[in-house]
Every structure is written in C-alpha cells, then in structure tokens.
Amino acid sequence: MNLRVRFAETDQMGVAHHGAYVVWFEAARVEWMRERGLSYRELEASGLSMAVKEVTIRYRKAAYFDDLLRIDCAMTELRSRHAAFRYRLTGPGGRTVADGHTTHVPTDRSGRAVRLPAVWAEALVGHVEPMPDRPSGDAA
Amino acid sequence: MNLRVRFAETDQMGVAHHGAYVVWFEAARVEWMRERGLSYRELEASGLSMAVKEVTIRYRKAAYFDDLLRIDCAMTELRSRHAAFRYRLTGPGGRTVADGHTTHVPTDRSGRAVRLPAVWAEALVGHVEPMPDRPSGDAA
Amino acid sequence: MNLRVRFAETDQMGVAHHGAYVVWFEAARVEWMRERGLSYRELEASGLSMAVKEVTIRYRKAAYFDDLLRIDCAMTELRSRHAAFRYRLTGPGGRTVADGHTTHVPTDRSGRAVRLPAVWAEALVGHVEPMPDRPSGDAA
Amino acid sequence: MNLRVRFAETDQMGVAHHGAYVVWFEAARVEWMRERGLSYRELEASGLSMAVKEVTIRYRKAAYFDDLLRIDCAMTELRSRHAAFRYRLTGPGGRTVADGHTTHVPTDRSGRAVRLPAVWAEALVGHVEPMPDRPSGDAA
Numbered sequence: 001m002n003l004r005v006r007f008a009e010t011d012q013m014g015v016a017h018h019g020a021y022v023v024w025f026e027a028a029r030v031e032w033m034r035e036r037g038l039s040y041r042e043l044e045a046s047g048l049s050m051a052v053k054e055v056t057i058r059y060r061k062a063a064y065f066d067d068l069l070r071i072d073c074a075m076t077e078l079r080s081r082h083a084a085f086r087y088r089l090t091g092p093g094g095r096t097v098a099d100g101h102t103t104h105v106p107t108d109r110s111g112r113a114v115r116l117p118a119v120w121a122e123a124l125v126g127h128v129e130p131m132p133d134r135p136s137g138d139a140a
Numbered sequence: 141m142n143l144r145v146r147f148a149e150t151d152q153m154g155v156a157h158h159g160a161y162v163v164w165f166e167a168a169r170v171e172w173m174r175e176r177g178l179s180y181r182e183l184e185a186s187g188l189s190m191a192v193k194e195v196t197i198r199y200r201k202a203a204y205f206d207d208l209l210r211i212d213c214a215m216t217e218l219r220s221r222h223a224a225f226r227y228r229l230t231g232p233g234g235r236t237v238a239d240g241h242t243t244h245v246p247t248d249r250s251g252r253a254v255r256l257p258a259v260w261a262e263a264l265v266g267h268v269e270p271m272p273d274r275p276s277g278d279a280a
Numbered sequence: 281m282n283l284r285v286r287f288a289e290t291d292q293m294g295v296a297h298h299g300a301y302v303v304w305f306e307a308a309r310v311e312w313m314r315e316r317g318l319s320y321r322e323l324e325a326s327g328l329s330m331a332v333k334e335v336t337i338r339y340r341k342a343a344y345f346d347d348l349l350r351i352d353c354a355m356t357e358l359r360s361r362h363a364a365f366r367y368r369l370t371g372p373g374g375r376t377v378a379d380g381h382t383t384h385v386p387t388d389r390s391g392r393a394v395r396l397p398a399v400w401a402e403a404l405v406g407h408v409e410p411m412p413d414r415p416s417g418d419a420a
Numbered sequence: 421m422n423l424r425v426r427f428a429e430t431d432q433m434g435v436a437h438h439g440a441y442v443v444w445f446e447a448a449r450v451e452w453m454r455e456r457g458l459s460y461r462e463l464e465a466s467g468l469s470m471a472v473k474e475v476t477i478r479y480r481k482a483a484y485f486d487d488l489l490r491i492d493c494a495m496t497e498l499r500s501r502h503a504a505f506r507y508r509l510t511g512p513g514g515r516t517v518a519d520g521h522t523t524h525v526p527t528d529r530s531g532r533a534v535r536l537p538a539v540w541a542e543a544l545v546g547h548v549e550p551m552p553d554r555p556s557g558d559a560a
Contacts (some may be wrong), residue, residue: 144447144450146443146446146447146450147446147447147450148442148443148446148447162428163426163428166426166428167424167426167427167428170426170427170486179486180427180486181485181486192477199432205461205464206450206459206460206461254483264544
C-alpha cells in the first residue's frame, strides 16, 4: 500500500515521528488482507483479534512530511496460535526508510489467547510468503 | 491537572500539534471526575459513555516540547441528555495557551443516545460550576 | 479526499476517536491545495506556516474502523492575516459523520504572525469558495 | 516515571493500543534525563537529537484505560555514535505489561549522524547502568 506522511505525524526534528511507523505497519496488515480478499474488519466482527505480541522497527532513512511511502508487507509465519509479518517501507527515489516485523497471537473478545479458528486459518494459510525481493538499486 | 508536552506531540513547526489539545482536554475531564471522587473508568464499565458531540478550541499561544501545562476544567451544564465542559490551558509563566469547550451526550454500548442514569446524574449535578476565575496576571 | 479509518484511530467505544478528526481535517487541507496545483510542503519549505487559531468540530454519526470516509473541504475566507476552511466528513451510505471549520494565521519560522506573502496570496485567492452543496440524499 | 493510560490511547479491542508504548518509552527517556539533572529539551535546543534507530517492544499483558503504569528505564550503552535504552512497563498489581529497548544515534539539525559532543558524553556516561532488577513476584 501507499500512504502520505501526514503533518500531524511529524515532530520537531522535522521528520515523521518514529511512533507513526507502528500505525503504518498496522494499516499495511489491513490492506494486505484486503488485497487477498479478506477483511480484518470481519475478523474483528467475528470476535477475533490478532493481538500484537512483538514489534521491531529499524529506522534507515528519515521520512518527511508529504512523502509518498510504499509499504511492502508479507505474512511470514502462520500457526494456530502465532502469526508473523515483515515490512519494508520505501520512500521517494526508492530509498529504504525502515523495515521491521511484528508477531501476533489470536485472541478472543476478552483478550485471551485462542487457537485461530479453522475458517480463518484456511483463508490465510495459502498466503504465507517470504518477504518480496528488494527493489533493485536499494543499497540498504 | 498538569501535564508535560511529549516529544511525540510536537510537529515540524516546533510546537505542540493542535490535535494534541483534544487529547489533553479529554484527560482533563477524566481527572476532573477523579478529583470529585468519581471515575470515568467506572462510568464506562457500567456501559455508559459521554460521547463527544462538539469540540471548539481557540489556540492563543504555542505550547512547546517539555512545557509543563496546567488545564483548568469545569462542567458548565448538565442535563439528562447533555453535558458541557470548558477548559483553559495555561503554560509556563501563566500565559494562556488555549481555551475551549466540549459538549457531550450520554450513550449506551451500542452508541445510542440515552438519558443519563440517575446514579450518575446525582453524582455529577452538584459539580456544575462556572469556569474558574482567570488567574491574575492573565492578559488573554 | 478519501481516507480509511485506521485501527489505531479507534478507541474502546468501538468508534473512531474524536481527536482523529482534527488530523483528518489537516490532511484534507493539504490535499485541497494539491488538487489546486499548490503544495503545503513548499509553503512550509519557504518558511511559512498556516498556524491553526481555532478548530470547531460537530460530530454527527460515528465513524468505524475501516470505513472509507470522504472529506469535502473548502477555503471560505482569505485575508492577509487570516484564512478559514470548512469541512464535511461523509461516511458509507452518504451519512454525514461530522462537519467543522478551522481558522488560520500565516506565521513565520519563529511562530510570529505575518502577512501572507503576495506569491501565496495570489495563488490562493482564486480558490475562495463556499462549501460544496450537500450531496443529495444527505439528511443531516 | 508513572503515567495514566489515556482514553485516546485505547483502541476497539478495549486496551491501550500497541503504538502508544513507543510514545511512553520516549517520555520515559525524557524523565530519565530529568531525574539525572539533564534536559532533553536543552539537548535539542543545542542542535542535537538522539534519533531512534531501532525499537523493539514485547507486549506481555494488556494495559487498560486509566491504568497507572510505571516505566523503569535504563541507559545500557553509550558510545560516541550510539546509545541504547531498556524499558520495563509495570501495571497495577505489579504485572509486567511490556518490555523493550531502543537504540539511538546522535544527529545534528540536518539529521546527519554526528559524534556525541563531549559536554553531553561527559554528562551521560556516568549513568550507564544495567536494567533495574525485576521486582519480586514478577513472573514474566
């Protein structure tokens, strides 16, 4: 997916605040599902969440207000009680802005860890994939 | 209540972003209740929310990273389906940073407007008050 | 412009938090300029900001996670030291989610109010317009 | 430092959104400096920033609206072009809510990596320390 850096996402260093990236990764997961005909909204409506257990982000180059960023996202693991995603954030000119990964555990409405329901496991399992190859010219 | 301007709340103009004030006003409402022996958390746990219907903020002077701000908050109206709060935000040296008001409607868990339950109406009604007098030396 | 409600923008009431709307209005101003061949990024790079002096938002109907919202935005006033914008936020099915307005003052890098430079005044003045007509079927 | 979970920091899962933790860690770094007689504000005013290069957060237990959280923070490494911090977030009843770490590089106003100026290196170096021992009874 692509997104614009919002003014509200900048900080007084004149760059996108490092906290915004967590929100962008989350938005990328939602779009990743939509592109595969799945809906995180429906998953939530069914009483299931994919609670975040770990986030790691490596900041490579700054992102600036109004930059159009591309986020490549891939689900790298899926088990009944665990999922993992990887991300690469690319800025204007193809520079790698950041990369990172998240891990998740399926939870019910009360926040308790549960097994991923079969209907979702079947819908997701075919989409496990390695991270897309780096775009050529990317030196990071 | 007092609060520190967080780094994440600044923007590339080098000041606290105007969106942060909405969050600060909300935090001030929660503390306003706590100071009166009431709990917004319990109100929410009982299935009630005080949904925001209108926000107005007038920005007077900038607030900067790490500024210690004081928020004075008062509930100025309370009816069965309506409440109103006023706010004044004061920065270092007593300068008025912003003022504003919000209006609210009691809603149930499904977001439907409801009458404020008697137990909450009785707990709150004695606290309706005009805005505190301006601190002396406040020129705004 | 259109935007998706992000998961991070929801709150425990299960709706988009009222503070997110301030950020959306700001994003809409930036796109409003871009659609007219202007760049808020360049305006900022030239040392000028359009500091927010007042925000008013009226919340009509809740917005939900993953809703695709449309923001109509119009610059309703432009003077050498003042600008005003109006906004209408429309949700799925054409429901009016919110409307509001903001006022602004041109400031320099130190945050001091300045006259809008002629180059920007000339670029903007032709775009002063009333709010777009309501879409038909909008009952709010 | 201690902080309250703000309503705006919750999401529709009914817990503090995982993105808020990044902001809390940052606030903890600022308070860590203040407790040692140092000022991140002055560091910024001198033209220096401690840009974030990496963030890792492990989420253990949910944090809820209005929870009073304690953040323990320690600077675990300091070199001329690198600093590292560790964090532990503790909730009501002493439960470990999250832990994590960040790494940083000193940068100048243009965002270029620089050597940490001697005045700051000398002020900080005595404060390198391991993470505080876990509170007893912490099972995480």
